[in-house]
Amino acid sequence: MTMPETSAPTADTAGESVGAEVLRPHxxxxxxxxxxxxxxxxxxxxxxxxxxxxxxxxxxxxxxxxxxxxxxxxxxxxxxxxxxxxxxxxxxxxxxxxxxxxxxxxxxxxxxxxxxxxxxxxxxxxxxxxxxxxxxxxxxxxxxxxxxxxxxxxxxxxxxxxxxxxxxxxxxxxxxxxxxxxxxxxxxxxxxxxxxxxxxxxxxxxxxxxxxxxxxxxxxxxxxxxxxxxxxxxxxxxLPLPATAEAEVDIVSRRVDQIGRSLDLPGGLEGIAEIRRVVTVFRELRDGVTADGRTKIKSPSGTLSTAEAISVVTNGLALAAHFGDGVLRPGDVASGILGAVVRDPAADRVIWQEYVETVVRERDGWKDFYRACREVGA
CATH class of the missing domain: 3.40.50.300 (P-loop containing nucleotide triphosphate hydrolases)
Structure with missing residues (x-):
């Protein structure tokens, strides 16, 4: 695809000033x-x-x-x-x-x-x-x-x-x-x-x-x-999955910020707490154990990849921008997580509900996320 004629971006603005009409530049x-x-x-x-x-x-x-x-x-x-x-x-x-x-x-x-x-x-x-x-x-x-x-x-x-x-x-x-x-x-x-x-x-x-x-x-x-x-x-x-939660948070934050700027969405870094939460949920369900290693949990049928985490957070930012106050909150990501986890409606929904009730419900500082999960059908 041919790019519209624009001045070449500097290294500082690469990715944000390239072809305003192009949704996803090469x-x-x-x-x-x-x-x-x-x-x-x-x-x-x-x-x-x-x-x-x-x-x-x-x-x-x-x-x-x-x-x-x-x-x-x-x-x-x-x-x-x-x-x-x-x-x-x-x-x-x-x-x-x-x-x-x-x-x-x-x-x-x-x-x-x-x-x-x-x-x-x-x-x-x-x-x-x-x-x-x-x-x-x-x-x-x-x-x-x-x-x-x-x-x-x-x-x-x-x-x-x-x-x-x-x-x-x-x-x-x-x-x-x-x-x-x-x-x-x-x-x-x-x-x-x-x-x-x-x-x-x-x-x-x-x-x-x-x-x-x-x-x-x-x-x-x-x-x-x-x-x-x-x-x-x-x-x-x-190419392995990110070795640590911090590395995965970094990857998700960077990509969400890039995608968000191309879509004129609020900055992803302002919702870093929710990004960490999404990454934590995905890693725990993917690994079959909580981050502290104390509780074993069942893994759903989906891959719950870093790419899917990026998609969930980006969709959450869009919800926050168009139907909220622009700040990424638990309610903005809960439905996206549910959609990513529950691929097999019968087996995966049971696994997700069990995770919400045994892990999310009991975790300090996650009450708002627990309520959001319940509201979307967990």
Missing amino acids: AEDAFAGELAALAAADDRPRPARWRLSPWAVATYLLGGTLPDGTVITPKYVGPRRIIEVAVTTLATDRALLLLGVPGTAKTWVSEHLAAAVSGDSTLLVQGTAGTPEEAIRYGWNYAQLLAHGPSRDALVSSPVMRAMAEGMTARIEELTRIPADVQDSLITILSEKTLPVPELGQEIQAVRGFNVIATANDRDRGINDLSSALRRRFNTVV
């Missing part, structure tokens, strides 16, 4: 100021066709302060080594597979890696059960094909084909949701770095700088497992 547009500042300060060797050096790419993802005082905001909060391994993989001839449970920022990391490495995160194949082989290889303009027969003009390049020809980074989301025979069309591309076009008696050879970032989640294991041949073409990096 990473390379939203953080153009930071990427430009990193490029100007980056004096380290860069692989062919990379916009930044591996060190600068890692700094863009993890955050830091440049010598000129420019602050690079962290895009990923987690172990540094994970990002370093991911960036190093892209600098080799092996493709990168980001693996983890839903909500561990696989898509987010994939987008920002592509933005920092190639300056373009839009060469994307969205994996679904109906993704055809053409989405990965190439298709045809059938009007041209019928009128003039097979030709380069009739060929419709896939994002992967374009990335090969231009030395860019292609992204494939939800790889394990793609049918197995379509997945395997990647084998020749990743191993031989070439894409045969037998209809034309030609091939597209990848130029230096080309690579692929794929994502897959652990819950999809068994839907369309990767063949061993394809798995060997990837270096797998597992």
Whole structure:
């Protein structure tokens, strides 16, 4: 999608002054100021066709302060080594597979890696059960094909084909949701770095700088497992759930603040107490034990991921802004938590009601949240 013409944002305003008409700018547009500042300060060797050096790419993802005082905001909060391994993989001839449970920022990391490495995160194949082989290889303009027969003009390049020809980074989301025979069309591309076009008696050879970032989640294991041949073409990096509650609160706060500014909602940091509460509830139900380790509880069927916590808090901010006084309160998040927890109406509702009565009800300082949960049907 083409951005409206606007002046480039500075690093201080990245993400908030980019294209007022665009609801969700691409990473390379939203953080153009930071990427430009990193490029100007980056004096380290860069692989062919990379916009930044591996060190600068890692700094863009993890955050830091440049010598000129420019602050690079962290895009990923987690172990540094994970990002370093991911960036190093892209600098080799092996493709990168980001693996983890839903909500561990696989898509987010994939987008920002592509933005920092190639300056373009839009060469994307969205994996679904109906993704055809053409989405990965190439298709045809059938009007041209019928009128003039097979030709380069009739060929419709896939994002992967374009990335090969231009030395860019292609992204494939939800790889394990793609049918197995379509997945395997990647084998020749990743191993031989070439894409045969037998209809034309030609091939597209990848130029230096080309690579692929794929994502897959652990819950999809068994839907369309990767063949061993394809798995060997990837270096797998597992993105874990946040290790601590504080880390998860930090992640949720940052993303809610970014999303809230794009939607003109009140600042998420003003509701930090409710963000902590949402994170606490999600972590306890996810782990099957209270934060103090004293009480075991049942876990519901859903993942209760960090991404879902961000969604719950963002929706709560919208409720507070449009139907409250602008301050995030327990009543604004209670219904969102209920919707995230109760996926199986029979089993999950019992688990949620038990949690509310045995944990929430007895916790100091949570009486208002308990009442809000009761009001929405707990």
